[in-house]
Amino acid sequence: MTYKKSMDIYEFYDRAKVGEKCTQDDWDLMTIPMNAMELKQKYKLDFKGEFVPTDEDMIEKLFQAGFEMLLKSGIFVTDLSRVVKYTEEEIWESINNPQVEFKLGSGRDAVNVRKREVGDKRKPIIQGGPTGSPVSEEMFIPIHMSYAMEKEVDTIVNGVLMSIRGKSPVPSTPYEILAAKMESRLIKQAAAYCDRPLIGI
Numbered sequence: 001m002t003y004k005k006s007m008d009i010y011e012f013y014d015r016a017k018v019g020e021k022c023t024q025d026d027w028d029l030m031t032i033p034m035n036a037m038e039l040k041q042k043y044k045l046d047f048k049g050e051f052v053p054t055d056e057d058m059i060e061k062l063f064q065a066g067f068e069m070l071l072k073s074g075i076f077v078t079d080l081s082r083v084v085k086y087t088e089e090e091i092w093e094s095i096n097n098p099q100v101e102f103k104l105g106s107g108r109d110a111v112n113v114r115k116r117e118v119g120d121k122r123k124p125i126i127q128g129g130p131t132g133s134p135v136s137e138e139m140f141i142p143i144h145m146s147y148a149m150e151k152e153v154d155t156i157v158n159g160v161l162m163s164i165r166g167k168s169p170v171p172s173t174p175y176e177i178l179a180a181k182m183e184s185r186l187i188k189q190a191a192a193y194c195d196r197p198l199i200g201i
Helices: 009-018 024-042 056-073 088-096 140-148 174-193
Strands: 075-077 082-084 101-104 111-114
Touching: 009 082, 024 056, 024 075, 056 088, 140 174
Parallel strands: none
Antiparallel strands: 075 082, 101 111
C-alpha cells in the first residue's frame, strides 16, 4: 500500500477550520466516554489488575482499540471547537514512519530520544515534572528543582503558573504571554540551581 506524507501543522489547521463542530462538554462527557466504553466491550479489554499489560493478546487488542478510537473520535481542537478526523491510511502512515531519533537538551544534559520497540531493553527517557498542573509563583522554582535534582530524570515537563505578578494569566492577554515567558525562565533557573542548566524542557 502506498501512503502519502504525514499531515503537517498547516494541513491540520486547515482541516480544523472546517472540521465537525463540537462543544468541550460534548467531547469530554459524551464522545470520549461513549467511544471508550464501546471499544472496551468490543475488544473485551480487562487488565485484571495489571497496571501495564504484558499479555501479547491483550497488547494487540489495546492497539486495535486505540487505533479505532483515533479513527472514530478524531482530535478535538479546543480553540476552534471543531474535530479533526484522520483516515486509516493517514494513521498507518504516522505509525510506520515515526521520527527515529531526536535530541532534547544540550551539552552534558542532552539525551537522545529513540524509537522503542516492544520489549526494548534500552533504558527509556524519563521525563519529570508537574506536567501542566497549576503551580503557585512561590512554589514554582522549588517544585521544579525537586525534579531536576533527581539524576534519573532526563527532561523536565513543566507546570503552569497559576498567577503572574499576582494576576491571573488570562488567555489572549499580555499576562498570558508574560506567564509563558516567566515559566521558561524560572524552569531554567531551577535547573541551574541543580547544576543541570542545559536539561531539556
